[in-house]
Amino acid sequence: xxxxxxxxxxxxxxxxxxxxxxxxxxxxxxxxxxxxxxxxxxxxxxxxxxxxxxxxxxxxxxxxxxxxxxxxxxxxxxxxxxxxxxxxxxxxxxxxxxxxxxxxxxxxxxxxxxxxxxxxxxxxxxxxxxxxxxxxxxxxxxxxxxxxxxxxxxxxxxxxxxxxxxxxxxxxxxxxxxxxxxxxxxxxxxxxxxxxxxxxxxxxxxxxxxxxxxxxxxxxxxxxxxxxxxxxxxxxxxxxxxxxxxxxxxxxxxxxxxxxxx
Amino acid sequence: xxxxxxxxxxxxxxxxxxxxxxxxxxxxxxxxxxxxxxxxxxxxxxxxxxxxxxxxxxxxxxxxxxxxxxxxxxxxxxxxxxxxxxxxxxxxxxxxxxxxxxxxxxxxxxxxxxxxxxxxxxxxxxxxxxxxxxxxxxxxxxxxxxxxxxxxxxxxxxxxxxxxxxxxxxxxxxxxxxxxxxxxxxxxxxxxxxxxxxxxxxxxxxxxxxxxxxxxxxxxxxxxxxxxxxxxxxxxxxxxxxxxxxxxxxxxxxxxxxxxxxxxxxxxxxxxxxxxxxxxxxxxxxxxxxxxxxxxxxxxxxxxxxxxxxxxxx
Numbered sequence: 001x002x003x004x005x006x007x008x009x010x011x012x013x014x015x016x017x018x019x020x021x022x023x024x025x026x027x028x029x030x031x032x033x034x035x036x037x038x039x040x041x042x043x044x045x046x047x048x049x050x051x052x053x054x055x056x057x058x059x060x061x062x063x064x065x066x067x068x069x070x071x072x073x074x075x076x077x078x079x080x081x082x083x084x085x086x087x088x089x090x091x092x093x094x095x096x097x098x099x100x101x102x103x104x105x106x107x108x109x110x111x112x113x114x115x116x117x118x119x120x121x122x123x124x125x126x127x128x129x130x131x132x133x134x135x136x137x138x139x140x141x142x143x144x145x146x147x148x149x150x151x152x153x154x155x156x157x158x159x160x161x162x163x164x165x166x167x168x169x170x171x172x173x174x175x176x177x178x179x180x181x182x183x184x185x186x187x188x189x190x191x192x193x194x195x196x197x198x199x200x201x202x203x204x205x206x207x208x209x210x211x212x213x214x215x216x217x218x219x220x221x222x223x224x225x226x227x228x229x230x231x232x233x234x235x236x237x238x239x240x241x242x243x244x245x246x247x248x249x250x251x252x253x254x255x256x257x258x259x260x261x262x
Numbered sequence: 263x264x265x266x267x268x269x270x271x272x273x274x275x276x277x278x279x280x281x282x283x284x285x286x287x288x289x290x291x292x293x294x295x296x297x298x299x300x301x302x303x304x305x306x307x308x309x310x311x312x313x314x315x316x317x318x319x320x321x322x323x324x325x326x327x328x329x330x331x332x333x334x335x336x337x338x339x340x341x342x343x344x345x346x347x348x349x350x351x352x353x354x355x356x357x358x359x360x361x362x363x364x365x366x367x368x369x370x371x372x373x374x375x376x377x378x379x380x381x382x383x384x385x386x387x388x389x390x391x392x393x394x395x396x397x398x399x400x401x402x403x404x405x406x407x408x409x410x411x412x413x414x415x416x417x418x419x420x421x422x423x424x425x426x427x428x429x430x431x432x433x434x435x436x437x438x439x440x441x442x443x444x445x446x447x448x449x450x451x452x453x454x455x456x457x458x459x460x461x462x463x464x465x466x467x468x469x470x471x472x473x474x475x476x477x478x479x480x481x482x483x484x485x486x487x488x489x490x491x492x493x494x495x496x497x498x499x500x501x502x503x504x505x506x507x508x509x510x511x512x513x514x515x516x517x518x519x520x521x522x523x524x525x526x527x528x529x530x531x532x533x534x535x536x537x538x539x540x541x542x543x544x545x546x547x548x549x550x551x552x553x554x555x556x557x558x559x560x561x562x563x564x565x566x567x568x569x570x571x572x573x574x575x576x
Contacts (some may be wrong), residue, residue, distance in 0.1 A: 012336070014369070022363050026354045102350025104316050106367035106415075107340045261316060262277065 010253055011111035018108060019116025020123070027124070038131045042077065046070055046139055049196070061198055063227075067143075070136040071226040072195035075218040078129035078154040079161050083186060085121035086165035087178050095175070100260065114170075114256045118162040118249075125158025126151050133226075144228025153225065157218040160245040163252055164214065170255035189215040217241055265291050267419055267450045268313060272322035275308050282308040284474035285322065295441070295451040297461045297468030299562075301570050304471040306454040307347055310423045313452065314344045327419060340368060343412030347423040347454075349404050351396045357407055358383065358392040361414050368415040375414070382410040386440060402433030409440060420444070422453045426460060438463055458563040472570045482562050489568055490560040491522070493538030495545070497531040499553030506551055513548040517541050524568055534560065534568075 027034070050066030060068045093099040100113050130151045136142060168181050192199070192206065193216040199207045210216045217237035224230045268290040275283040283305040290296040298306045311317035313326055315335035324331045326338045352360050358379050365375035383389045386406040391399065399407065405425060412420060422441070426434040434457075441464055445451060455461050461468055462482045470478040470485075478485055486492075500506045514521050514533070521541055522534040535541045538557045545555065 015367075018367050018369075021366060022352075025359070025363060026352070097353055098346075098348050098350045099352055100350075101316075101346060101348070102352075102364075102411075103367065105314050105339065105342075105344035105346060105350075105412075106364065107336045107369075108367050109335070261318070 010250065011109065011115045015108040015112030016115040016119065019103065019113050020120050022103075023116070023120040024123070035127075035131050038077065038081075038128045039135050042070075042073060042132045042135045045073055046136065049073075050139070066139065067141040067227075068198075068223075069196060070139060070141040071223040072193070072219045074129060074132045074136055074150065074226070075154075075157070075193075075215060075222040076190055076195065077132035078125040078158055078218065079186070079189075079215055081125040081128035082121040082158040082161035083165050085124050086117060086162045087169060087181060088175070090117055090166065090169050091172065091175050091178070094169075094260075104260070110257045110260050111253050114166060114253050118159065118166055118252065121162030121165065122155050122158035125161065126154040129154035129158075136226075142226045144226065146225045146228050146230060150222055150225050153218070153221055156245070157214070157241055160214055160241055160248075163245055163248045166252035167248060167255060170252050170259055189213045192216075193219045195219055214241070214244060266325075267292050267327060268296075268452070269325045270309075270322065271324075273309070273312065273319055273324050274321040275305070275312060275317065276320040281474050283312070283319075286469075286471070286474075286476050288469055288476065288479065290450060290452060292450055293445075293448050294466040295445055295453060295464050297465035298452070298454040298471060299456075299458070299461055299468055299566060300454075300471035302456075303473075304570075305474040306471055307423055309471070310347075310421055310452070310454060314342060314421050315339055340415070341417055342419045342421065343415060343417035344421045345405075345408045345412045345423060345425050347427075349408055351404060351407060351411070353396045356393050356395055357388055357399070360396060360407060361411055364411050365414045370415065378414055378416075382413055385413075385443075386410045387436070400433075402429050402436075405429060405433065405437065406440070409437065413444070417449065419450045420452070422451060424454055424456065427456065434460070458561060458566055462562045470566060470569055477569045478565065485565050486560050486562060490564045491534040492536050492560055493534075493541075494558050494560045494564055495533040495535065495538050495541050496554070496556040496558065497533065497545075497550070497552045498529055498555075500531055501551060505549065509548045509550040510545065513544040513550055514541070516548070517544045526567070532564065534564070 046066065046069070049069045054065040057065045059065065100110070103113055104110055133142070133147065133150055137147070165181075172178065192210050193213060194210065199210050199216070217240045220237045221234055224234050266289045268288070270286060270288050272285045272287065273283055274281070274285050286309065298309060300306050308317065312319050312324055312331060315326070315331050315338050318332060327341050329338050331338060352363065355363060361379035361382060362372070362375050365378060370378070380389075383392050386409060388403060388407060388410065391403065396404065396407070409425065425441070426437050429437065438460065441451065451464075453461070453464060465482060467479070467481050468485070469476045478489065480488065497510070500510060514523070517540055519536055519540070524532040524534060526532050533541055542555065542557050
């Protein structure tokens with residue numbers, strides 16, 4: 001894909017597709033188990049949150065607590081799908097199994113591998129999120145056909161979470177540091193993105209801080225689509241995700257090249 | 263020269279202050295097996311990585327299969343098979359799947375990939391392990407699978423970075439046999455190795471690298487003749503006294519030809535000679551006192567140790 005100096009595309013779409021296909025090929029084998037687990041996990045959450053806490057809190061903003069939690073929680077399934085793929089999974093393949101070192105001796109480049117991995121993370125995100133969505137729909141928490149737009153939303157948000165995770169992976173000195181990534185980034189986001197309680201009940205700065213996190217926007221959109229309460233403000237959420245994904249996209253690609261090619 | 267598969271001129275790779283490859287020049291001809299020998303850290307693998315286009319050169323020219331590594335890495339890599347120093351197999355995949363997925367990186371259609379996978383598994387003797395996960399393979403089997411995988415695109419040029427390091431003698435000989443078969447089909451091979459007998463058995467020509475540079479180049483037998491001679495007399499435990507070194511000097515003066523003396527270490531003297539029997543006779547004549555005297559053929563290992571010394575490198 002070289003078209004002269006300075007105009008070289010960072011990656012070849014075909015190369016990235018080939019690496020994506022490799023991941024899909026491997027995943028195929030664990031697909032049934034993977035789906036089963038991803039179906040079971042939300043059910044456990046919903047039983048605990050919805051029926052446990054829901055016994056004390058009947059409604060939030062006019063919604064049954066179960067419905068409120070379920071329609072927010074669905075976004076985290078998508079977040080975790082991409083995050084695990086582009087943190088631990090990618091790291092093990094890259095640094096322990098040296099799989100990437102083999103791939104880049106073929107026509108594929110480091111850039112193809114990174115982009116393929118990011119898109120695979122997004123795909124897993126969509127798969128897991130969709131399974132979760134089916135699970136909560138079985139609890140009667142999905143109220144609008146707009147929910148059909150949630151899988152494509154997860155493909156997009158999965159791309160965002162993959163890009164963020166892959167950027168961290170590209171600079172992560174040791175697999176042990178993922179603890180920090182989860183403890184300081186993923187978990188706080190999980191708690192303060194309006195999944196378990198609405199943020200407008202909290203001091204204003206909490207809402208501002210939450211606005212800066214990627215997950216809150218995905219939660220807003222997923223909930224609005226599931227409940228059919230889409231409003232103009234959600235365009236901001238969508239724009240936020242698009243802009244952040246687009247701006248951050250080159251970082252893992254460039255940083256990974258710097259790391260693998262010395 | 264149009265026959266050259268690889269041409270390197272003034273090739274340099276620097277990491278900050280460290281010069282890993284220091285302005286080397288070499289040319290690899292079509293159809294030959296070309297070796298890179300050298301102690302650890304000599305720059306062999308760095309040179310390989312530049313050839314297979316995953317490391318950009320700091321300076322100099324490097325053309326592979328008629329193309330510049332800086333501008334056409336994808337095109338070059340599409341026509342090349344690489345066995346990296348470390349195994350880079352997909353442990354999540356089976357033996358056969360490793361070949362199939364690799365074939366896809368070269369855009370080989372699935373149908374063709376299946377055919378080639380079966381052929382290659384047969385070629386490296388892994389047909390009955392086809393469905394096993396890679397993690398259950400022995401070291402020798404993994405290495406053979408690496409060779410098979412590198413062949414899946416039917417490359418014109420093969421890079422083998424220490425293909426037999428860590429293998430037992432049986433596995434090593436089997437790998438050599440496969441590489442010889444491959445050469446007969448016209449595939450150009452580049453090989454790095456620590457094993458002199460491997461280089462002597464496989465390489466048509468080779469270079470010896472040390473500290474980033476090339477210290478010798480030629481056919482194995484020529485190198486031996488040029489740098490060492492035909493035969494080697496090994497003397498162990500020669501004392502400094504009149505019956506030892508002094509008697510030896512007299513013996514060497516008496517022998518008609520020029521004999522090079524190489525002090526391998528305190529206890530071992532190597533005498534490089536064209537006519538070892540003559541040298542041996544003179545040594546006996548002068549009554550040189552030694553613990554052990556051995557006459558043997560000169561090998562590539564003598565050349566290697568003579569040129570790169572006996573100091574440990576890492």
